[in-house]
Amino acid sequence: MSNPSKPARLRALHYPLFAAALLLLLAPGLALAAPAGTVVGLSGASVVESGGARGAVKLGQPVQVGDTVEVPADGKLKLRMADGSVISVAAGTRLTIAAYGVDAAGQRQEARLSLAQGLLRAVVAPVERPASFEVNTAVGAAAVRSTDWFVEGSATAMQVGVLTGSVEMTSGATQRREMIPARWGARMEAGRDPVPPRVWSPAEFAAFIARTDVK
Amino acid sequence: MGSGKSCAMAAVAALVLAVCSPADQAFAYSATGDRLFPATLVLPQIAPGDEFYIWADTLPQTPSGDGTGTRQSSFTAVYAKTITDRLGVVVEETWTRLDRVAKGSWSAMQNLDTEIKYLAIDDQPREFLLTLGLDREWGGTGAQRVGAFSSGATTPRVYFGKGMGDLDIGYLRPLAVAGLVGYQIADSPPRPNLVTPGFVVEYSIPYLQSKVQSLDLPEFVRGLTPMTEVLFTIPAGRSLGARTTALIAPGLSYAGTGWEFAIEGLVPASRASGRGVGAIAQFHLSLDFVAAETIGRPLFSAP
Numbered sequence: 456m457s458n459p460s461k462p463a464r465l466r467a468l469h470y471p472l473f474a475a476a477l478l479l480l481l482a483p484g485l486a487l488a489a490p491a492g493t494v495v496g497l498s499g500a501s502v503v504e505s506g507g508a509r510g511a512v513k514l515g516q517p518v519q520v521g522d523t524v525e526v527p528a529d530g531k532l533k534l535r536m537a538d539g540s541v542i543s544v545a546a547g548t549r550l551t552i553a554a555y556g557v558d559a560a561g562q563r564q565e566a567r568l569s570l571a572q573g574l575l576r577a578v579v580a581p582v583e584r585p586a587s588f589e590v591n592t593a594v595g596a597a598a599v600r601s602t603d604w605f606v607e608g609s610a611t612a613m614q615v616g617v618l619t620g621s622v623e624m625t626s627g628a629t630q631r632r633e634m635i636p637a638r639w640g641a642r643m644e645a646g647r648d649p650v651p652p653r654v655w656s657p658a659e660f661a662a663f664i665a666r667t668d669v670k
Numbered sequence: 671m672g673s674g675k676s677c678a679m680a681a682v683a684a685l686v687l688a689v690c691s692p693a694d695q696a697f698a699y700s701a702t703g704d705r706l707f708p709a710t711l712v713l714p715q716i717a718p719g720d721e722f723y724i725w726a727d728t729l730p731q732t733p734s735g736d737g738t739g740t741r742q743s744s745f746t747a748v749y750a751k752t753i754t755d756r757l758g759v760v761v762e763e764t765w766t767r768l769d770r771v772a773k774g775s776w777s778a779m780q781n782l783d784t785e786i787k788y789l790a791i792d793d794q795p796r797e798f799l800l801t802l803g804l805d806r807e808w809g810g811t812g813a814q815r816v817g818a819f820s821s822g823a824t825t826p827r828v829y830f831g832k833g834m835g836d837l838d839i840g841y842l843r844p845l846a847v848a849g850l851v852g853y854q855i856a857d858s859p860p861r862p863n864l865v866t867p868g869f870v871v872e873y874s875i876p877y878l879q880s881k882v883q884s885l886d887l888p889e890f891v892r893g894l895t896p897m898t899e900v901l902f903t904i905p906a907g908r909s910l911g912a913r914t915t916a917l918i919a920p921g922l923s924y925a926g927t928g929w930e931f932a933i934e935g936l937v938p939a940s941r942a943s944g945r946g947v948g949a950i951a952q953f954h955l956s957l958d959f960v961a962a963e964t965i966g967r968p969l970f971s972a973p
Contacts, residue, residue, distance in 0.1 A: 619963065629884050631892075634927060636962035642704055648879040648892070651925065653701035654958055656755055656792070657971065 499530020548573025
């Protein structure tokens with residue numbers, strides 16, 4: 456004899472489980488959908504690639520994890536990120552927000568940017584516990600916790616200049632690292648160790664500031 | 671008789687000066703573009719900087735009778751501070767021990783030495799820099815028994831540094847040459863005036879690894895810069911018993927994070943420079959690296 460009430464009981468049991476599973480699956484999606492940052496400064500006709508679609512960047516527009524912004528040769532762009540960090544992007548830059556996670560208190564947990572080409576200045580918001588802020592380029596990576604710094608990248612080289620705090624630059628090819636303190640800078644070429652850092656002149660910093668200054 | 675004694679004293683003084691010259695002038699790293707000139711041990715620094723360094727050296731001497739020196743050993747400390755990004759001052763103090771023939775040793779301080787430096791040219795693409803310096807040795811601040819002059823001296827200097835990285839010469843690009851020419855003007859006789867040229871030839875392994883080709887070298891080797899320094903002192907005008915000296919110093923510098931350690935042999939190339947092979951070792955701390963946001967900053971600088 457079959458028991459007609461058993462499937463019904465099972466279905467009744469499965470619905471809440473399914474709903475809970477669906478909620479769990481959606482929750483990260485909802486979190487991912489939260490903006491990683493917002494455009495707070497803009498000049499020129501920058502473009503954002505988001506979800507396969509390209510569109511003009513607008514002031515106040517949110518940017519998401521996975522978005523790529525392209526700043527033209529006559530443009531500049533400034534982003535305020537979810538943790539309060541400010542990223543100023545110079546002309547001729549292509550930048551992807553590879554990861555940007557913040558907790559409920561707005562504290563950064565992970566930030567990873569991919570700089571295919573160009574220059575950016577990052578004023579990185581301090582956080583209470585260790586949480587890196589990393590920029591990857593074709594030739595290596597630069598990581599900080601809290602600082603005001605510049606990173607310029609291309610297919611063949613990168614360079615980092617530090618106004619305050621310190622930055623660790625790592626060669627993608629040799630894994631050699633150089634710590635770069637405030638007022639110092641260093642370069643790195645594809646396939647090689649980082650060049651030992653040195654003190655940068657005010658003129659060198661001024662040039663980078665001018666290139667990333669967004670009114 | 672009196673004249674002979676004066677000449678003998680001048681000769682001893684010149685000898686001491688010749689031996690002291692390296693110890694009076696050591697320098698730390700300087701940089702232009704991607705070229706870093708590591709701390710040398712015999713030549714003065716070629717650019718202003720924020721640094722503290724110490725070195726010890728010892729060199730056998732040529733004695734000329736009882737009571738004259740057989741070996742001189744020194745311990746020196748130097749503090750360099752930038753006033754602006756291109757202008758800096760240097761303060762240097764040396765303690766000397768003089769071992770003597772048939773007598774006990776003497777030990778005391780040398781004259782206080784100071785210098786002001788201005789970085790006039792910093793051509794980064796060509797890895798070239800040029801600095802103007804004015805050194806002042808304060809006479810009478812040290813002990814004459816270890817060779818310090820009662821008379822001071824002022825030395826205008828021109829420093830230069832040139833890396834070969836901008837030339838298409840393959841594995842020779844890590845080569846660099848740096849040096850100086852100085853003219854030491856004594857306040858009064860019997861101290862002679864001297865021309866003090868010197869140079870260093872160096873091959874930077876860090877430059878090789880970062881700018882030419884990353885080779886699979888042991889960690890220690892990656893931080894090395896082999897170099898050879900050469901320093902001359904040439905009497906100018908009335909020699910007052912001083913003779914031309916030449917000192918050759920081959921050695922190695924190892925660069926750590928914010929510090930350097932270097933060691934060199936001291937090989938006199940003339941009898942007036944010394945009697946046998948000596949040695950010098952130096953530890954250098956880059957204050958602009960380890961205290962970049964405090965004492966390592968220029969006093970006046972753009973943000």
